[in-house]
Amino acid sequence: MFNSEARSIKWLPWALVLAVTLFFVPGLSGQAFAKEVFAEQAFAEEAFAKEVLAEEGAEEGGEPKVEWSQDVFYKDWEGNPLKGPVSGFPAPELGEADYNNYEFAPSRMLLWMANQQHLYFGSFVLAVPIFCMLIEFVGIRTKESDPVLAEKYDKLAQDLMKVSLTAYSWTAILGGVLLFTFITLFPGFFKYMAGIFRPVMHVYALMFLAESGVLYVYYYGWERMKADPFLKWIHCSLSVLLNLIGTVLMYLANSWATFMQAPGGIDEQGRFLGNIWHVIHSTLWNPVGVHRILGNIVFGGGIVGAYAAYHYLTAKTAEEKAHYDWVCYIAMFIAIFGLIPLPFAGYWLMKEVYAFRQQMGITLMGGIMAWLFIIQAVMIGLLFFGANSYLHNSMSRVKGSHRYMKYCKYMVLLLIVCFTMWMTPHTIVMTPAELKDMGGAQHPVVGHFGVMSAKNTAVNLMITCTVLCFLLYQRSNKKINVSWATQGNSWITAIFILAACNIIFLGVYGYFLPANQRVGLSVPQVTSTLTTLFAGTAINISMFKDADSYGEIEWGTQSRVGTYAIFLLAISFTWLMGLMGYIRSAVRLFWHVTEVVRDNSPDAYTLTIGEAGKMLTFNALFVWVQFVIVFWVGSLTGKKKAAPVPEGVPVPAQQQQ
Amino acid sequence: MLPEQQDILWTFTTIIFTLFSLFAFINVVQHCRAREGTNTVLWGTLFGTGLIINLLLTNHMFELTQQQQLGFISWQVLAVFLILLTWGVFFKSQNIEDQSPPLIRAAFFYTTISILLAGYTNWLPQQRSDPPPKATVVDVSDLTMEKYTAMGEEIVFGKERVAGSKAIGKGQCPLCHTFDPGDNIGRCPNLFGVEERSHTRIKEDRYLNEPIKIGEADGATGIIKGKPDEIPEEYRRADASELIGEDYLRESLMCPSCYVVKGYGKAGDTKSPMPVISKPPISLAKFELNAVLAWLQAKDTPGEFEKVTIPLPGPEDVAGGGDGGDGGGDDDGDGPVFVVGTETPQEMINKLGCPLCHTIPGVEGAVGELGPKLHEKINAPKRIKDSRYKGKAKTGREYVKESILNPNAYIVFNEEAGEPYPEGVMPQDFANKLSVNALEKLVDFISNTQPEG
Numbered sequence A: 001m002f003n004s005e006a007r008s009i010k011w012l013p014w015a016l017v018l019a020v021t022l023f024f025v026p027g028l029s030g031q032a033f034a035k036e037v038f039a040e041q042a043f044a045e046e047a048f049a050k051e052v053l054a055e056e057g058a059e060e061g062g063e064p065k066v067e068w069s070q071d072v073f074y075k076d077w078e079g080n081p082l083k084g085p086v087s088g089f090p091a092p093e094l095g096e097a098d099y100n101n102y103e104f105a106p107s108r109m110l111l112w113m114a115n116q117q118h119l120y121f122g123s124f125v126l127a128v129p130i131f132c133m134l135i136e137f138v139g140i141r142t143k144e145s146d147p148v149l150a151e152k153y154d155k156l157a158q159d160l161m162k163v164s165l166t167a168y169s170w171t172a173i174l175g176g177v178l179l180f181t182f183i184t185l186f187p188g189f190f191k192y193m194a195g196i197f198r199p200v201m202h203v204y205a206l207m208f209l210a211e212s213g214v215l216y217v218y219y220y221g222w223e224r225m226k227a228d229p230f231l232k233w234i235h236c237s238l239s240v241l242l243n244l245i246g247t248v249l250m251y252l253a254n255s256w257a258t259f260m261q262a263p264g265g266i267d268e269q270g271r272f273l274g275n276i277w278h279v280i281h282s283t284l285w286n287p288v289g290v291h292r293i294l295g296n297i298v299f300g301g302g303i304v305g306a307y308a309a310y311h312y313l314t315a316k317t318a319e320e321k322a323h324y325d326w327v328c329y330i331a332m333f334i335a336i337f338g339l340i341p342l343p344f345a346g347y348w349l350m351k352e353v354y355a356f357r358q359q360m361g362i363t364l365m366g367g368i369m370a371w372l373f374i375i376q377a378v379m380i381g382l383l384f385f386g387a388n389s390y391l392h393n394s395m396s397r398v399k400g401s402h403r404y405m406k407y408c409k410y411m412v413l414l415l416i417v418c419f420t421m422w423m424t425p426h427t428i429v430m431t432p433a434e435l436k437d438m439g440g441a442q443h444p445v446v447g448h449f450g451v452m453s454a455k456n457t458a459v460n461l462m463i464t465c466t467v468l469c470f471l472l473y474q475r476s477n478k479k480i481n482v483s484w485a486t487q488g489n490s491w492i493t494a495i496f497i498l499a500a501c502n503i504i505f506l507g508v509y510g511y512f513l514p515a516n517q518r519v520g521l522s523v524p525q526v527t528s529t530l531t532t533l534f535a536g537t538a539i540n541i542s543m544f545k546d547a548d549s550y551g552e553i554e555w556g557t558q559s560r561v562g563t564y565a566i567f568l569l570a571i572s573f574t575w576l577m578g579l580m581g582y583i584r585s586a587v588r589l590f591w592h593v594t595e596v597v598r599d600n601s602p603d604a605y606t607l608t609i610g611e612a613g614k615m616l617t618f619n620a621l622f623v624w625v626q627f628v629i630v631f632w633v634g635s636l637t638g639k640k641k642a643a644p645v646p647e648g649v650p651v652p653a654q655q656q657q
Numbered sequence B: 001m002l003p004e005q006q007d008i009l010w011t012f013t014t015i016i017f018t019l020f021s022l023f024a025f026i027n028v029v030q031h032c033r034a035r036e037g038t039n040t041v042l043w044g045t046l047f048g049t050g051l052i053i054n055l056l057l058t059n060h061m062f063e064l065t066q067q068q069q070l071g072f073i074s075w076q077v078l079a080v081f082l083i084l085l086t087w088g089v090f091f092k093s094q095n096i097e098d099q100s101p102p103l104i105r106a107a108f109f110y111t112t113i114s115i116l117l118a119g120y121t122n123w124l125p126q127q128r129s130d131p132p133p134k135a136t137v138v139d140v141s142d143l144t145m146e147k148y149t150a151m152g153e154e155i156v157f158g159k160e161r162v163a164g165s166k167a168i169g170k171g172q173c174p175l176c177h178t179f180d181p182g183d184n185i186g187r188c189p190n191l192f193g194v195e196e197r198s199h200t201r202i203k204e205d206r207y208l209n210e211p212i213k214i215g216e217a218d219g220a221t222g223i224i225k226g227k228p229d230e231i232p233e234e235y236r237r238a239d240a241s242e243l244i245g246e247d248y249l250r251e252s253l254m255c256p257s258c259y260v261v262k263g264y265g266k267a268g269d270t271k272s273p274m275p276v277i278s279k280p281p282i283s284l285a286k287f288e289l290n291a292v293l294a295w296l297q298a299k300d301t302p303g304e305f306e307k308v309t310i311p312l313p314g315p316e317d318v319a320g321g322g323d324g325g326d327g328g329g330d331d332d333g334d335g336p337v338f339v340v341g342t343e344t345p346q347e348m349i350n351k352l353g354c355p356l357c358h359t360i361p362g363v364e365g366a367v368g369e370l371g372p373k374l375h376e377k378i379n380a381p382k383r384i385k386d387s388r389y390k391g392k393a394k395t396g397r398e399y400v401k402e403s404i405l406n407p408n409a410y411i412v413f414n415e416e417a418g419e420p421y422p423e424g425v426m427p428q429d430f431a432n433k434l435s436v437n438a439l440e441k442l443v444d445f446i447s448n449t450q451p452e453g
Helices: A010-027 A033-059 A107-142 A148-187 A189-221 A229-261 A276-280 A285-314 A316-337 A342-356 A358-365 A370-395 A402-423 A432-438 A444-448 A450-474 A485-512 A515-543 A560-586 A609-640 B008-034 B041-062 B066-093 B102-123 B146-156 B193-203 B206-207 B245-256 B286-298 B343-353 B376-385 B395-404 B436-447
Strands: A068-075 A082-083 A590-595
Touching: A010 A189, A068 A276, A107 A148, A107 A285, A107 A316, A107 A432, A107 A515, A107 A560, A107 A609, A107 B008, A148 A189, A148 A444, A189 A276, A189 A590, A229 A276, A229 A285, A285 A316, A285 A560, A285 B102, A316 A370, A316 A560, A342 A358, A342 A515, A358 A370, A358 B146, A358 B193, A370 A402, A370 A450, A370 A560, A370 A609, A402 A450, A444 A450, A444 B343, A450 A485, A485 A515, A515 B376, A560 A609, A560 B102, A609 B008, A609 B102, A609 B206, B008 B041, B008 B066, B008 B102, B008 B193, B041 B066, B066 B395, B146 B286, B193 B286, B376 B395, B376 B436, B395 B436
Parallel strands: none
Antiparallel strands: A068 A082
């Protein structure tokens, strides 16, 4: 990167990319590898259970009185439904008495609100420890080479944790509200879920004790464990533990949602078949978990970015401005790196949805939910525009960036073209006359952009463009001196051109293949995009060795457009997160638990897009009102006791001189 | 939200607007106190008034329903705009450089972006999807094969088919299948000519041996391939000794993996991605499944039904309806309404829910005011002669019948309100809720209603 501060976190992309790859390889390559492994385990468990029961039966001198039933999802080696001992009651046929409501709003809306607010806050408090862990680690690694910068990183991590602490309590309160909303408004459904997930719910509650304990030691022990290098490592390790516990908590809670969407571990009547792991580890559990981790990082980055952007706008001194500008950069850096692999996690999730029930996938992509995906496309376009806009504006304050600024307009043009293609619907509702005028349900020209071949191409090109933008940003103030500079530049150029050609070629080729084969093209397209990310970044960073600098970043000079781009990203993340959550949940249509527990409440219908949109907007605005309150509460302690500036620590702006 | 409830977004927005006006008021008062020579009373009064107006507007918003709120909130937007304008004048007049705090600017930015997104979602085509009925009750007394295949078509495509949009009924078939020659979306086989293929397919080697052999049970469903006499009893056809085309079609619906058309399966065309139609979530009952089969057999020869081998259902086939062997139908009042004609007119009217909207003399408790009063002995003949009447009825009785079956044929003018009664409020599906006898009985009764006393 371009200055000493940024350079020290150059390994971050690698760490993030590696972590993401570890998650993606099983998901995106061929068959669902994880599921087969667990099928094997399940098979062994079944055999063991049979053996034990047979022994018990033999001991009692008769046949064991255990009823066996077929799993709705898991299969054995031969592809036949796995059998398990019936260990629970059938799913109830819910009636009027199983639903309660208030006069002022439908129960479904209240539950949606309670759920979404809890999820927003949960997402934030899970993301912040990830940031703190990374930033604190970078601080420790930087301490020897640049103690001033190390102190800055440490202080930033601590400040973020302080905000997170207030948000943590708030999340717990919202969790309580959600629980009571479930119990009071949907007692019949909750009873069934509690019957299935009883042990998981208890473990979940106990994990909160562990999470709280580690969190408090981590935060309140910060100052005490700061000076001694050994204790500092222990402290940093606590953040790893905190994240591990947080991830387990999230995965446990995810299992309830993924079970509702694509159940496993039960039979057709909804009876629990005795294996709690099957119930937890239903088919969507892994992709939803990965998608949420990445989503949390992006959302958390958006919130921290907006928090810093707000403070940047209110900063009274140049030092403050420089500091918050830098925080904006760190937050956006993390958010964008979470954003780039997010669509791939989405692909994986959709792949698993199709594998579970094709009709569920088609309801999402071509049925009643299809328009919501058009909205999602618009939102993703908005995010990429926001991210690129921030990078372009940020680049302008880097000395030496004039060499690359001229390319920005072409990148914006490419984004516009891809965005248009990305949001073109396959079909729209028309009158018969309009249909006749157009000559069919699809427009003869634009209609070609409505299919997945075009959309995959567009979104991959958009991501590739963002990667390119980021590489240019990285090298803005670098004068490359390595002897192989020409070869390096040629390689980067070749990689991007070849990737773009491959993406476009596969996109066009997809039109000539049947749908079931066409789906497979998304993998090489994604590979091309990832290659630009991996190889491009690797070559780019390698070329920075012995590079001269045109000058450091002028922190504190971020333009207003750049600042508002961060706000745009933050509110777009919030809204998009709500939208995707709604889509994932609403695709169950009139089922509480797909095909097992029918939703017989008066609210079992699927909302119109407009109704859903208003609710999403309300949720997004309402959570931001709460964030403002939480940040304000978090700032109260800071105001009482001004943090002493370490002696001899120059402010960021001075560092650049 | 229900129509009579408040809109969550507008309710929230109105509260935020009032909070904003409170913030502006405090901000102005603070500036005034910090500066000598500023007319605190004037500015305080102006912004205090703004606050009170917003408080009153917010209070009023809580008394409105969501439709009314949508119309009314523009007044509050105007009030907020005026406050913003006055605020700007205040800053300018006092030479205050550090104007509205970033919090307010960020809040307006957030609100604008979010509400624009909500607006975008409301600009798109709106479609609400209701859950399919748990049980379907059908009057089989006058059922013809034409009606029965039409029922099958409705299960496939749904009642309302909108041009350009994919019409999908309870069976959800068009999500994957196409039905016209040359049309293929690549997900599942085109079903044009399926009736003809059904007879030849059962003789093909591939059918006899792949992915499982005739006589073998499918693992997922337990159905034994090619054995119509082994099909679950509730779906089995009578005298199912020999395998015929109808059986192949039925098997395709109940055991999709018993035979997978080449190129459309998973795992080397051994597993079909198609759901079992007789099981959740689609759960077609026997008479519904047979209706679909009858339609499949008849659809390529419009108007001709010689190729249909499915018999018309009897009363015993449709009794209980529903859940496709999944615990049976639900007759405790949750199912759709159907009036057979053995009830009294008062019972029929109550069952159909007419008293909710209409005042009907002779029916106790029928004092609804949402729709016109039913004094049809007097009103019906007058309305036929109304210049606005475009229906086909020639007599009062025909008018009443038309009004029940096609309520939008003539919209009655509400003299008291000075405008027509709202169009589209009255259910359009009474044809599906009434047997012929019931309809006649109901028309007789309503045609003779007149003001009491």
